[in-house]
Amino acid sequence: MLKLSTExxxxxxxxxxxxxxxxxxxxxxxxxxxQGISIPYLEQILNKLKHKTITLKDIIELNHREVEMKA
Structure with a gap:
């Protein structure tokens, strides 16, 4: 299972x-x-997301690596 940080x-x-x-x-x-998220914390998160591009390929690769590590 993929675990996400609070952020x-x-x-x-x-x-x-x-x-x-x-x-x-x-x-x-x-x-x-x-969503019950403070505005300053949300601004930090959105600023980080604004500068990153996450594709479906990235998500699949991360999931694949996690499965390999468990094996």
Whole structure:
């Protein structure tokens, strides 16, 4: 099982809110209220995500490595 850090879980939750409202814009305060994440912490997470590109290929490779390590 893939374990995410708190920051990772909050990042996923923030991306969920953004995707749910796409193509409309979402304000950070709205995500903060709906997901129970403080605005300063959410801003840090979104800033990190803004500078990274995660593809489906990356996720599959991470999952594959985890399976190999367990074997």
């Amino acid at each position: 990772g879980r909050y990042g996923v939750r923030a991306m969920y809110e953004i995707a749910k409202h796409y193509p409309n814009t979402v304000i950070i305060k709205g995500i903060s209220i709906k």
